[in-house]
Amino acid sequence: MFTPINFLIATATIVVLMLLHETAHYVSARMMNLRVIDFGLKMRGAVPYPFVEVGWTPNARKRLIYLMAGVATTASLFSLSLITSASWLIPGIYLGFAGQLVLETNPVFSDFVILQGMNSGKGKSDNDRMFTGPWYVHFALWVLLIVLLLSPRFLPGLLFAGA
Amino acid sequence: MIRALAISAWFQTVIFVRLRQAMFFTIVFPAFLFVVFGFIFGTPGDTEYYLFLMTGVAGATALSDGLFAVGPVVREFYNNGFIGYVRQMPHPSAHVGGLFLSRYIVLFVVVLLLMLISLLFFGATPTPEATLRLLLAIAVGFTAFSIIGLAISFIGDRMDNGKGFGNVLYFVVIFTSPAFYPIDLINPTVARFGDFLPLTPILHFARNEAVNWWPLIVWGAVSLPVYLYSLKTRQIKR
Numbered sequence: 001m002f003t004p005i006n007f008l009i010a011t012a013t014i015v016v017l018m019l020l021h022e023t024a025h026y027v028s029a030r031m032m033n034l035r036v037i038d039f040g041l042k043m044r045g046a047v048p049y050p051f052v053e054v055g056w057t058p059n060a061r062k063r064l065i066y067l068m069a070g071v072a073t074t075a076s077l078f079s080l081s082l083i084t085s086a087s088w089l090i091p092g093i094y095l096g097f098a099g100q101l102v103l104e105t106n107p108v109f110s111d112f113v114i115l116q117g118m119n120s121g122k123g124k125s126d127n128d129r130m131f132t133g134p135w136y137v138h139f140a141l142w143v144l145l146i147v148l149l150l151s152p153r154f155l156p157g158l159l160f161a162g163a
Numbered sequence: 164m165i166r167a168l169a170i171s172a173w174f175q176t177v178i179f180v181r182l183r184q185a186m187f188f189t190i191v192f193p194a195f196l197f198v199v200f201g202f203i204f205g206t207p208g209d210t211e212y213y214l215f216l217m218t219g220v221a222g223a224t225a226l227s228d229g230l231f232a233v234g235p236v237v238r239e240f241y242n243n244g245f246i247g248y249v250r251q252m253p254h255p256s257a258h259v260g261g262l263f264l265s266r267y268i269v270l271f272v273v274v275l276l277l278m279l280i281s282l283l284f285f286g287a288t289p290t291p292e293a294t295l296r297l298l299l300a301i302a303v304g305f306t307a308f309s310i311i312g313l314a315i316s317f318i319g320d321r322m323d324n325g326k327g328f329g330n331v332l333y334f335v336v337i338f339t340s341p342a343f344y345p346i347d348l349i350n351p352t353v354a355r356f357g358d359f360l361p362l363t364p365i366l367h368f369a370r371n372e373a374v375n376w377w378p379l380i381v382w383g384a385v386s387l388p389v390y391l392y393s394l395k396t397r398q399i400k401r
Contacts, residue, residue, distance in 0.1 A: 131183035136191075143195060151202035 001156055006092040013096025014103075020077070021070035021104065022050040028069035029054045032062045063118055067111045071104040082159075091160050098149040098156075105145060107138040167254040171261020172268065179269060185232070190273055193224045197277055200343060201285055213287035217277050218297055218369040219342035224273055225301045226336060226362050228266055229308020230329045234316030236262060241394075263309070270301050293371070300369035307361060307383050314386035317393035336360045 022039070029036050035055035041048045057063060078097045081089045089097075104110055108130075116129055129135060148154045179185055197220045205212050237259070240246040249258045274297060281287045289297065315329045339357030341347065347354035357363050358375065361382045367374045 127184075131187050139191075139195075143198060146199055147202045150199075153202065153207070 001091045001095060001152070001160060003091075006095050009090070009092025010095035010099055013093050014100050017074055017077075017096065017100040019050055020073055021100075022052050024069040024073035025052040025054075025066060028066050032065065034062060034066060060119065064115065067115045067118075070111055071101075074100055074104055089159070091156075094156065094159065101149060102142075102146055105142055107135060107142055112138065164254050164257060167252075167257035168260050168264060171258050172264035173261075175262050175265035176268060179265060189224065189228060189232070189269055190276065193220045193273055194276055194280055196220050196223075196343075197280055198284060201280075204344075205285060207285075210285075210287040213281050213285040214289055214293065215345075215370065216343065217281050217287075217289070218300070218366060221270075221274050221277055221297060221301055222304060222340075222362055222366045222369060223337055223342045225270055225304040225365070226308050227333060228270060229305045230312040230315065230333055231326075232266060232312075233262060233309040234312035234314075234329075235326070237313060238316040263306070266305060266309075267302055270305055271298060274298060274301060296371060297369045300365050303368070304362070304365035307365075307379055310383050310390065311361060311386045314389040314393065317390055336362045341366055 026036065026039055029052065034057055037053040037055055039052040040050070042051050043049075054066065057066075074097070078101065080086075081097075105112060107113065113129075116134075120129060150156065179189075197216060200216055200220075201213055205216070240249065249255050252258060274294075278289065278294065281289075311332075312329065315332065318328055336357070337343075339346065339353050339360060340362040341354070341357070342362065346357060359378050361379050364374050364376050364379045
C-alpha cells in the first residue's frame with residue numbers, strides 16, 4: 001500500500017477532501033445564519049490551504065455543528081464508500097482518506113481542539129488543556145484510529161489483501 | 164557526596180514528573196512512535212524488525228533528551244543566576260550530576276516501557292544481553308548527546324539561537340540515521356552522510372553490529388571545548 005504512486009494519489013485525495021471539509025464548514029455556517037467573515041485560500045509558508053472564518057456565536061449547538069461539519073463530511077464519505085464497497089476506493093484514495101481523517105481528528109490542532117477551547121471557557125490556554133486526563137483520552141483514541149486505519153493487520157488488510 | 168547526588172537526582176526527577184510536556188515527549192511520545200510504526204510497518208512474527216525499531220526509538224529519545232533536556236537547563240541556570248547558588252553548595256558537581264542521573268533513570272524507564280510494549284503488542288522480547296547492550300548504548304549516547312547539547316545551547320547570545328540549531332541537527336540526524344528504517348538499503352548516499360552523525364554508532368552498538376566510534380568521538384571532542392569556550396567568553400542575555 002505504501003508505494004510512491006499511492007502516496008501521490010493520496011496527496012491529491014487529501015487536497016480534494018480539504019476543499020470538501022471547508023465547503024462543509026461554509027455550507028453549515030450559511031444554513032445556520034452564522035456570519036461568514038471570510039473564506040478562500042491562505043498561505044502557510046509556501047503551502048496554500050483553504051479556510052472559512054465565521055463570527056462568534058454564543059449558541060453552543062451551532063458551534064458544535066459548524067466545527068464538526070468538516071470531519072463529519074469526510075467520515076461520512078469514507079463510511080459510505082466502505083459500506084457500498086465503492087470501486088473507486090483504490091489503495092491510494094484509501095490512504096488519502098485515512099491521512100485526512102488522522103489529520104482532522106488530531107489532538108493538537110484539529111477542529112476538536114478548537115471546540116474544546118471554545119467550550120472550556122475563558123482563561124484557559126491550549127497549553128492548559130494539553131497533556132491533561134481528557135487530552136490523553138483523545139490522544140489514545142487517536143492512536144487507535146491511526147492503527148485501525150493504517151495497519152495492514154486491520155482495515156487495509158481486510159480491504160486490500162496482498163496489495 | 165553520594166547523598167547530595169541522590170537528593171539532587173530525586174529533586175530533578177520530581178521536577179521532570181511535574182512537567183507535563185516533558186513527560187509526554189520523553190515517555191509517551193516514544194511509546195506512541197513504537198506502537199504506530201510497529202503496527203503499520205511490522206509483520207507479525209518479525210521479531211527482528213520490532214527489536215530494530217525499539218532500539219531506534221530508544222536511540223532517538225536519548226538524542227532528543229541529550230540535545231534538549233540538559234544543555235537548555237544548564238543554560239537556564241546561568242540565565243536566572245541559579246548557578247551562583249549551586250556554586251555555594253557543599254557539593255556543586257552533585258547538582259549537575261543529579262541532573263544527569265535523573266535523566267539516566269528516566270531513559271531506563273523508557274527502555275523498560277518499550278520492552279513491555281514490544282512484549283504485549285508484538286510478542287518480541289530482547290535477550291538479557293541485548294537489553295544490557297541497549298541500556299549501555301542509551302547511557303553512552305545520552306552522555307555524548309548531552310555534551311553536544313551543552314555546546315549548542317551556549318551558541319549565540321540568546322536561548323533561541325541554540326534551540327533552532329538543535330532542532331535542525333535533531334531532524335537531520337533522525338532522517339539520515341537507521342533509527343526507524345534501514346536507511347542504507349533505501350538510500351546508501353544518505354546513509355553514508357548519516358554515518359558521520361552521532362546517533363549511527365550508538366544504534367549500531369545497540370544492535371550488536373560493526374561500530375565505527377570515530378564520528379561520536381569527534382563530535383564529543385569538538386563539542387566539549389566549544390561549550391567550555393562559550394561558557395568563558397560569551398555574555399548571556401535573557
